[in-house]
Amino acid sequence: GENVGLHLPTLSVQEGDNSIINCAYSNSASDYFIWYKQESGKGPQFIIDIRSNMDKRQGQRVTVLLNKTVKHLSLQIAATQPGDSAVYFCAAMDSSYKLIFGSGTRLLVRP
Amino acid sequence: GAGVSQTPSNKVTEKGKYVELRCDPISGHTALYWYRQSLGQGPEFLIYFQGTGAADDSGLPNDRFFAVRPEGSVSTLKIQRTERGDSAVYLCASSFGTSRMAEQFFGPGTRLTVL
Numbered sequence: 563g564e565n566v567g568l569h570l571p572t573l574s575v576q577e578g579d580n581s582i583i584n585c586a587y588s589n590s591a592s593d594y595f596i597w598y599k600q601e602s603g604k605g606p607q608f609i610i611d612i613r614s615n616m617d618k619r620q621g622q623r624v625t626v627l628l629n630k631t632v633k634h635l636s637l638q639i640a641a642t643q644p645g646d647s648a649v650y651f652c653a654a655m656d657s658s659y660k661l662i663f664g665s666g667t668r669l670l671v672r673p
Numbered sequence: 674g675a676g677v678s679q680t681p682s683n684k685v686t687e688k689g690k691y692v693e694l695r696c697d698p699i700s701g702h703t704a705l706y707w708y709r710q711s712l713g714q715g716p717e718f719l720i721y722f723q724g725t726g727a728a729d730d731s732g733l734p735n736d737r738f739f740a741v742r743p744e745g746s747v748s749t750l751k752i753q754r755t756e757r758g759d760s761a762v763y764l765c766a767s768s769f770g771t772s773r774m775a776e777q778f779f780g781p782g783t784r785l786t787v788l
Contacts, residue, residue, distance in 0.1 A: 566715075594774055605677070605764050605779025606716065650717045659773035660732065663715025 564589040564656040566664040574670040581639040583667045585652035590633060594655040597626060597637045600666070601648045609637070609650075639669075647671045675699070677780035679765050685786045686755055689765060694750040694783045698767030704747050706777060707740055708764040716764050722748060755787045 565588040575581045587595070593614035598606035612619045612626045614637075619626050625638040635652050649666040656662055678697045686692050697708050704723055708716035718732040725745045733739075737755075742748040752759055762784050766777040 602782065603783050607779070611774075649726075653715070655774065658729070658731070660718045660721075660729070661716075661777075663683070663717070665714055673744050 564592055564654050564662040565568040566654050566662050570667050572668045574672060575642050576672050577642060579642055581642045581669060583637045583650050585664055586635050587633040587654045589656060591657050593637060595628060595635050596651060596653045598651045599648045600651065606651060642671050644648060644671050677765055677767055677778055678781040681747065681783060683784045687788050688755060690755050692752050692755055694763050696780060699778055700704050702767035704715050704768040704770030705742060706766040707750050708761045710764055732759045757787050760785055760787045782783060
């Protein structure tokens, strides 16, 4: 099966700086990955996804990088804003098409 | 437009009782998912419906858990003989179409507390 973990439970950044949140997965057969943002009292919200035939994908202020060799995924947020404060989860789709979530990184944005 | 809604938002029950949690998906979404999220953890898959049928129930932890979606829209997650370990936030998500890679839209969850 798949096992997904995030490297840091908490990340504190200065407003305006770039944030990098890391994630590792275990199953080299996983071929679809998603980053979610979860604010307090709400369900996870889709941010960006990437398939295994890509190594980089960009959205608005966000970039996801995928390194299949070391089974590592990262989310980069440019010019971090107070509204970016939340818990971020990476998720990998396993061979039975279930999403396996990591334990999350809490992003704190200092004013 | 309306997103996924879940009721109740909070449910407190006693050990051994039966509970029902309701999910109203986004109109037109044929796929519906239930997840369980324990404190400090990511969501954990429970069951997936495509239309009225449970296409994948491999995440249900035991036979005390059951879910239905009789008309292919609203779904109810049912938990019998609740245990303290069932305490968690139960999340529902829906998506359009039949692809498991379609974007899932999550509801706010029902926080279940078993005393």
